[in-house]
Amino acid sequence: MNFEEFAAKPLLAAAGIRVPGSQLVKDASDAGNAFGKLGPCVVKAQVPTGKRGKAGGILAANSADEAQQAAAKIIGMSIAEHTVEKVLIEQQASIANELYAAVLNDPASKGPLIMFSDKGGMDIEEIAENEPQHLLSLPVDIKAGPDKSQIATAIEPLIAANTDFKDYNASDLADAVANTLVTLYRVYDDNDAELLEINPLAILSDGELTALDCKFVMDDSALVRQTELTPQGTPEKLTGRELDASKLDLKYIDLGGNVGVLANGAGLTMTTMDVVTHYGGKPANFLEIGGEAYTKATEALKLMLGNDNIKSLVVNFCGAFARTDVMTEGVVNAWLELKPDIPIFFSIHGTGSEEARQLLKDKLDMQSYDTMDQAIQAAVAAAGERNA
Amino acid sequence: MIIRNHEKLLVQGITGKQGSFWTDRMQAYGTQVVGGVNPKKAGTECCGVPVFASAQDAASKGCEFDVSVLFIPPLGAKAAASDAIAAGCKKVVCLTEHIPVRDVMYMMAEARDNDARIVGPNTAGLVTPGECFVGFMPAFESSIFQPGNIGIISRSGSLGTLMCLNTVQAGFGQSAFVGIGGDPIIGTTTLDALTALDNDSKTEGVVIVGEIGGSMEEAAAEYAATMKKPVIAAFIAGGSSPPGKKMGHAGAIVMGNRGTYQSKQKALEKAGVEVLKTPSDIGAALKASGLSGL
Numbered sequence: 001m002n003f004e005e006f007a008a009k010p011l012l013a014a015a016g017i018r019v020p021g022s023q024l025v026k027d028a029s030d031a032g033n034a035f036g037k038l039g040p041c042v043v044k045a046q047v048p049t050g051k052r053g054k055a056g057g058i059l060a061a062n063s064a065d066e067a068q069q070a071a072a073k074i075i076g077m078s079i080a081e082h083t084v085e086k087v088l089i090e091q092q093a094s095i096a097n098e099l100y101a102a103v104l105n106d107p108a109s110k111g112p113l114i115m116f117s118d119k120g121g122m123d124i125e126e127i128a129e130n131e132p133q134h135l136l137s138l139p140v141d142i143k144a145g146p147d148k149s150q151i152a153t154a155i156e157p158l159i160a161a162n163t164d165f166k167d168y169n170a171s172d173l174a175d176a177v178a179n180t181l182v183t184l185y186r187v188y189d190d191n192d193a194e195l196l197e198i199n200p201l202a203i204l205s206d207g208e209l210t211a212l213d214c215k216f217v218m219d220d221s222a223l224v225r226q227t228e229l230t231p232q233g234t235p236e237k238l239t240g241r242e243l244d245a246s247k248l249d250l251k252y253i254d255l256g257g258n259v260g261v262l263a264n265g266a267g268l269t270m271t272t273m274d275v276v277t278h279y280g281g282k283p284a285n286f287l288e289i290g291g292e293a294y295t296k297a298t299e300a301l302k303l304m305l306g307n308d309n310i311k312s313l314v315v316n317f318c319g320a321f322a323r324t325d326v327m328t329e330g331v332v333n334a335w336l337e338l339k340p341d342i343p344i345f346f347s348i349h350g351t352g353s354e355e356a357r358q359l360l361k362d363k364l365d366m367q368s369y370d371t372m373d374q375a376i377q378a379a380v381a382a383a384g385e386r387n388a
Numbered sequence: 389m390i391i392r393n394h395e396k397l398l399v400q401g402i403t404g405k406q407g408s409f410w411t412d413r414m415q416a417y418g419t420q421v422v423g424g425v426n427p428k429k430a431g432t433e434c435c436g437v438p439v440f441a442s443a444q445d446a447a448s449k450g451c452e453f454d455v456s457v458l459f460i461p462p463l464g465a466k467a468a469a470s471d472a473i474a475a476g477c478k479k480v481v482c483l484t485e486h487i488p489v490r491d492v493m494y495m496m497a498e499a500r501d502n503d504a505r506i507v508g509p510n511t512a513g514l515v516t517p518g519e520c521f522v523g524f525m526p527a528f529e530s531s532i533f534q535p536g537n538i539g540i541i542s543r544s545g546s547l548g549t550l551m552c553l554n555t556v557q558a559g560f561g562q563s564a565f566v567g568i569g570g571d572p573i574i575g576t577t578t579l580d581a582l583t584a585l586d587n588d589s590k591t592e593g594v595v596i597v598g599e600i601g602g603s604m605e606e607a608a609a610e611y612a613a614t615m616k617k618p619v620i621a622a623f624i625a626g627g628s629s630p631p632g633k634k635m636g637h638a639g640a641i642v643m644g645n646r647g648t649y650q651s652k653q654k655a656l657e658k659a660g661v662e663v664l665k666t667p668s669d670i671g672a673a674l675k676a677s678g679l680s681g682l
Contacts, residue, residue: 268544
């Protein structure tokens with residue numbers, strides 16, 4: 001789950017990392033009042049996406065009127081398909097230099113990774129691609145935690161070699177940055193972050209390190225134990241059916257095609273979509289009922305059939321943990337109840353498949369295809385005919 | 389990570405609905421289950437074996453085990469895995485999905501510090517056809533699993549099952565099925581499994597079943613180019629998935645240019661591994677491999 005700047009920065013501040021004074025505003029008429037408290041400020045769109053500045057979602061204001069006008073301009077604006085509903089009004093900062101700092105979950109080292117760059121304020125993917133010598137990756141032993149002096153020793157050469165920092169004592173600055181990185185790690189660790197990033201981590205004209213932006217993504221699997229924080233987060237933007245599915249604890253993704261896909265397990269569901277595409281069809285959705293959800297076939301099918309674009313349906317079950325007889329019974333029940341006017345094609349194998357095939361024959365007078373490919377080819381062909 | 393029938397298994401969470409259901413099946417197939425764990429039911433029996441308060445309690449009472457399997461809910465998995473490792477267990481199979489990644493990383497550190505191996509999390513398990521299995525795989529379905537010479541590695545349980553089915557339909561059997569799990573951080577990678585199968589005397593060829601997200605298939609491809617045995621083919625799920633969305637598995641996500649289908653396809657093809665358009669094509673690839681079938 002994403003946490004926008006306004007929700008992430010207070011976590012940094014509470015841990016002792018300096019952030020500019022700010023106020024969150026949802027109504028442009030409150031912006032002038034915020035200016036009165038904060039003085040010259042920056043009005044920043046709060047949306048769960050990057051590149052806000054380029055989209056015109058960040059504007060400076062030097063008077064109460066300007067603040068109000070900027071807020072009025074930004075609220076309601078659309079940035080990368082997100083409509084701006086609120087802005088963060090933040091004190092202007094006098095930036096001397098910019099750094100980059102982040103902590104994230106790293107599959108390669110199977111542990112936390114601290115990242116630092118002496119080139120802050122830029123797209124870090126570009127730095128990694130074009131100037132990797134400016135990007136430092138420091139794996140952390142999760143049991144021991146980060147070692148401040150080790151971090152300082154690692155980053156000092158980068159600072160010393162960069163002439164932008166010639167006015168600083170490299171060792172002192174490295175110590176201060178290491179201090180901030182260790183604090184950042186603590187915030188990451190306490191809040192189950194999968195990514196916590198400060199870009200830029202600015203050195204202001206007073207010489208102090210300050211977080212001018214912050215990106216915080218919480219590990220979705222940890223939402224259940226971070227209940228105090230989660231109301232501050234921005235849930236993934238879901239369409240009607242995706243939202244209905246999430247209420248049933250099912251994962252549904254709209255894909256825009258006309259061949260409905262119902263399978264068990266993430267791998268088999270993706271594969272069914274791939275093979276529909278391979279045979280020239282367009283999958284309508286990702287919808288899986290694997291794992292503990294294998295008893296939810298009826299609900300899943302009802303949800304899927306709410307999509308009028310669907311011209312045919314392929315049901316692809318390969319039972320391991322999920323019993324195909326239980327899943328097939330769910331599909332059959334929904335089918336008999338709704339009596340949909342679209343063709344359906346089955347491929348059923350694995351745990352419980354004999355019972356499942358019998359059920360299909362008895363209740364729907366239908367047969368499972370011998371292979372997944374046959375069922376999918378039939379569904380693709382049927383969708384094509386019904387489009388014509 | 390190839391399971392053998394001389395290995396003794398402890399089942400953590402044995403008394404639960406799934407724990408007891410699958411323990412019955414594992415025992416019926418030939419897996420040596422020597423005990424189970426449930427702190428609230430210590431001293432009782434389940435599936436014909438004693439139940440202990442913890443893995444360490446089992447070890448202290450003389451119950452020897454080589455492998456532990458976790459039928460444990462997400463927030464209890466870290467403690468359960470740590471318990472098994474503290475009890476001296478060197479192989480932990482973690483079936484649980486949706487464990488917070490912070491906990492997974494801690495489990496990985498525990499395993500590293502104690503020379504233990506974790507398979508998973510979010511794996512469907514391990515099968516050695518004709519010998520035994522651990523987890524929730526339909527090892528007992530003869531249409532899906534037959535003893536043979538093909539090693540199969542899969543991130544997904546359901547798709548791995550389909551690939552095993554296709555293998556048997558093509559007239560081949562499996563030396564081992566290694567489910568490595570669908571999480572972004574896992575204890576046993578595609579490369580680890582590939583290395584083990586390369587060194588396994590019963591395995592003559594390997595099939596890799598991967599999916600979008602991460603870079604495990606790319607790392608495995610480098611090894612595939614140098615290994616003793618052929619990688620007969622690979623299938624990568626998710627080529628038609630939209631970027632930026634978690635496709636059911638927490639690990640199956642394309643972010644920017646990372647974790648793409650194209651990157652994996654390119655790496656595998658460069659290593660001389662055929663990347664299948666559909667899992668059904670494995671039959672033709674196996675028949676063309678020159679290896680002997682059932």
